[in-house]
Amino acid sequence: MGENIKQNQSNQQQPTAKSIIRIEDLKRDFVVGNEVVHALRGVTFDIKEGEFVAIMGTSGSGKSTMLNILGCLDKPTSGHYYIDGVDASQCSKDELSFIRNRKIGFVFQSYNLLPRTTSIEQVELPLLYNSSINAKERRERAEHALELVGMANRANHTPNQMSGGQQQRIAIARAIVNDPVILLADEATGNLDTRTSYEIMSLFQKLNDQGVTIGFVTHEPDIALFTKRQVMLRDGRIMKDLLVDTQSAQAALDALPASDDY
Amino acid sequence: MNIANLLKVAWDAILRNKTRTLLTILGVVIGISSVIAMVSLGQSSQQSITEQVSSTGTNMIMIMRANQRRGGVNMGSDNAQSLTIADVNVIEKQAKYVSMVSPLVSAGGQIVSGNNNAQGSLQGGSTDLLEIRKLSLATGSNFTKEDISKYSKVCVIGQTVVNNLFPDVDDISEVIGKDIRFKGVPLKVIGVLESKGNNSMGQDQDDVIIAPYTTVQKRFLGTNYLQMIYCSAVSEEYCDDAVTEISLLLRENHRLSDEQNDDFEVRTQAEMLSMMNSMTSTLTLLLAAIASISLVVGGIGIMNIMYVTVTERTKEIGLRMAIGARSKDILLQFLIESAILSLVGGLIGIILGLLLSYAGSSALGMPFVVSYSAIGLSFVVCAATGIFFGWYPAKKAANLDPITALRYE
Ligand SMILES: Nc1ncnc2c1ncn2[C@@H]1O[C@H](COP(=O)(O)OP(=O)(O)OP(=O)(O)O)[C@@H](O)[C@H]1O
Numbered sequence: 108m109g110e111n112i113k114q115n116q117s118n119q120q121q122p123t124a125k126s127i128i129r130i131e132d133l134k135r136d137f138v139v140g141n142e143v144v145h146a147l148r149g150v151t152f153d154i155k156e157g158e159f160v161a162i163m164g165t166s167g168s169g170k171s172t173m174l175n176i177l178g179c180l181d182k183p184t185s186g187h188y189y190i191d192g193v194d195a196s197q198c199s200k201d202e203l204s205f206i207r208n209r210k211i212g213f214v215f216q217s218y219n220l221l222p223r224t225t226s227i228e229q230v231e232l233p234l235l236y237n238s239s240i241n242a243k244e245r246r247e248r249a250e251h252a253l254e255l256v257g258m259a260n261r262a263n264h265t266p267n268q269m270s271g272g273q274q275q276r277i278a279i280a281r282a283i284v285n286d287p288v289i290l291l292a293d294e295a296t297g298n299l300d301t302r303t304s305y306e307i308m309s310l311f312q313k314l315n316d317q318g319v320t321i322g323f324v325t326h327e328p329d330i331a332l333f334t335k336r337q338v339m340l341r342d343g344r345i346m347k348d349l350l351v352d353t354q355s356a357q358a359a360l361d362a363l364p365a366s367d368d369y
Numbered sequence: 370m371n372i373a374n375l376l377k378v379a380w381d382a383i384l385r386n387k388t389r390t391l392l393t394i395l396g397v398v399i400g401i402s403s404v405i406a407m408v409s410l411g412q413s414s415q416q417s418i419t420e421q422v423s424s425t426g427t428n429m430i431m432i433m434r435a436n437q438r439r440g441g442v443n444m445g446s447d448n449a450q451s452l453t454i455a456d457v458n459v460i461e462k463q464a465k466y467v468s469m470v471s472p473l474v475s476a477g478g479q480i481v482s483g484n485n486n487a488q489g490s491l492q493g494g495s496t497d498l499l500e501i502r503k504l505s506l507a508t509g510s511n512f513t514k515e516d517i518s519k520y521s522k523v524c525v526i527g528q529t530v531v532n533n534l535f536p537d538v539d540d541i542s543e544v545i546g547k548d549i550r551f552k553g554v555p556l557k558v559i560g561v562l563e564s565k566g567n568n569s570m571g572q573d574q575d576d577v578i579i580a581p582y583t584t585v586q587k588r589f590l591g592t593n594y595l596q597m598i599y600c601s602a603v604s605e606e607y608c609d610d611a612v613t614e615i616s617l618l619l620r621e622n623h624r625l626s627d628e629q630n631d632d633f634e635v636r637t638q639a640e641m642l643s644m645m646n647s648m649t650s651t652l653t654l655l656l657a658a659i660a661s662i663s664l665v666v667g668g669i670g671i672m673n674i675m676y677v678t679v680t681e682r683t684k685e686i687g688l689r690m691a692i693g694a695r696s697k698d699i700l701l702q703f704l705i706e707s708a709i710l711s712l713v714g715g716l717i718g719i720i721l722g723l724l725l726s727y728a729g730s731s732a733l734g735m736p737f738v739v740s741y742s743a744i745g746l747s748f749v750v751c752a753a754t755g756i757f758f759g760w761y762p763a764k765k766a767a768n769l770d771p772i773t774a775l776r777y778e
């Protein structure tokens with residue numbers, strides 16, 4: 108594979124792109140008993156509109172901790188986090204809820220779908236917490252999101268009637284239904300086999316082509332190749348931040364041996 | 370989040386968690402319906418006793434021999450032979466507030482007619498006894514003053530006595546003129562009483578034989594003393610005046626000095642009623658106590674189910690917060706869920722409780738009483754438990770960070 112690794116110079120490459128996420132000297136400490144775990148020891152970087160960033164690193168390097176802060180699910184111990192111009196590190200709980208509802212889409216490794224709930228209802232869920240969207244628009248947008256992830260024909264299925272890959276597609280539809288400024292995914296392919304992972308990556312690439320900015324945590328190098336930029340964490344610090352020679356997930360899918368298709 | 374969305378979210382959650390929904394509703398239903406049924410039945414029996422007592426005549430006054438202490442020895446009421454026919458005469462002549470008066474003597478023994486026999490008691494009174502006790506004749510006639518002065522061997526009998534001694538008789542008028550033997554003495558039946566059914570204590574009021582008191586005294590008891598005196602006040606309002614008057618007359622007649630206690634006891638039906646009422650309200654209280662236990666059990670059931678489901682649903686709470694629900698939205702959702710469950714359970718419980726009390730009271734032949742206080746109280750208790758224990762664990766969960774709630778196992 109012709110890896111074309113060079114220092115990240117996206118600033119120069121895309122001078123017009125807006126920076127939608129900016130973190131400055133972000134630290135996150137966990138206090139466990141008498142001990143303090145420094146999960147993040149001062150991280151600074153930004154993500155611009157249209158980027159597809161893989162956050163990489165070994166287990167325990169702080170990937171999830173960082174993504175949770177980016178997703179406003181957790182607050183940093185110190186440092187600043189700006190999303191879409193707002194300093195989330197200074198926000199109240201309710202303001203963070205608002206940011207999560209309007210600006211963020213989050214995809215979990217374990218899907219986190221509601222049991223005994225149909226796909227269309229799962230996807231509608233974020234819009235229920237947005238009073239400015241009426242029932243009709245909610246349904247239309249949910250249907251559109253299901254179409255985007257190729258699950259329109261599963262609208263009335265419940266999670267126990269679907270495979271892991273299908274459930275993850277529903278979870279992705281739920282994450283994009285509110286038109287987030289950034290789509291965050293923590294090991295979204297972690298529970299899936301190679302073929303299904305590639306299919307999901309192909310879906311992420313398609314969404315990115317349509318303009319969705321994506322932050323993507325993975326520890327699998329071959330999955331990271333489908334992104335555009337890699338941020339490498341080690342021990343709570345950024346080790347490397349580089350652009351990737353992006354591979355096409357669809358091409359990788361086509362190249363998979365047919366015997367995989369049992 | 371607007372109210373329509375909130376209701377939708379809560380309603381969807383209720384439909385999704387069918388087991389929880391059913392168990393919670395069941396808890397509320399059991400708690401409420403048992404309280405309503407028990408308290409209603411208690412009050413039914415109270416009311417049926419009140420009705421019974423008033424049907425015996427609310428202006429009836431009974432004079433009994435009192436327990437007497439003489440020289441520190443309790444003579445016991447059977448030994449105190451204080452009431453005599455002289456007392457009856459004094460009351461009859463001098464009491465302004467008394468319209469009717471009758472002595473009462475009774476003797477127990479075997480009654481025989483042909484091959485049939487029964488145990489029973491023979492009561493002796495004056496001609497007014499039937500009217501004082503609100504007994505009326507179905508057929509035949511009452512005995513007369515002449516029967517009293519002649520110790521006539523005649524009697525008036527109740528329906529049960531007819532059934533026991535004359536099982537083959539179709540028409541009760543055939544009984545008139547026949548003889549029954551009480552302790553071997555033949556008494557001619559001259560009248561049959563209308564049926565009155567059981568009284569509040571379950572006693573058969575139709576199992577009576579009434580004869581002139583002189584007949585009972587001379588032929589069966591061999592004494593001149595009376596067990597009781599029955600009077601009727603001129604009207605219910607004058608009952609108390611009648612009691613005072615009777616007491617004065619009897620003290621005078623018995624030559625009691627001021628230091629001496631009454632050697633008799635005067636009771637009105639109103640007193641009987643309040644005595645009965647205090648008995649039945651104890652019963653009602655007891656039933657209510659049993660019912661409260663089921664209320665508590667129901668409440669604990671609701672509490673457990675709510676607590677367990679919220680714990681189970683912590684992940685769901687985490688997810689909802691991750692996609693933008695505020696703590697307030699979560700709380701309101703759970704509050705609405707538990708309010709709907711409590712309300713539905715409450716309504717079903719009230720309906721079931723009323724049905725149970727209706728079925729119970731008609732099976733026991735008592736009037737159907739709706740206890741609004743039981744409905745209100747049990748409903749409030751169950752609804753409050755349901756709502757509180759729906760809300761409280763949800764509040765704790767909603768205060769978690771979204772990520773902590775999501776990771777909850
Ligand atoms: N809630 C927490 N309490 C205490 N320590 C925590 C907590 N969450 C994370 N940590 C610690 O912070 C460090 C970073 O954890 P994090 O989950 O971010 O790693 P990761 O890079 O996502 O690893 P993995 O690839 O295994 O998911 C670890 O040392 C972890 O033990």
Ligand SMILES: [Mg+2]
Pocket residue numbers: 170171172
């Ligand atoms: Mg992780």
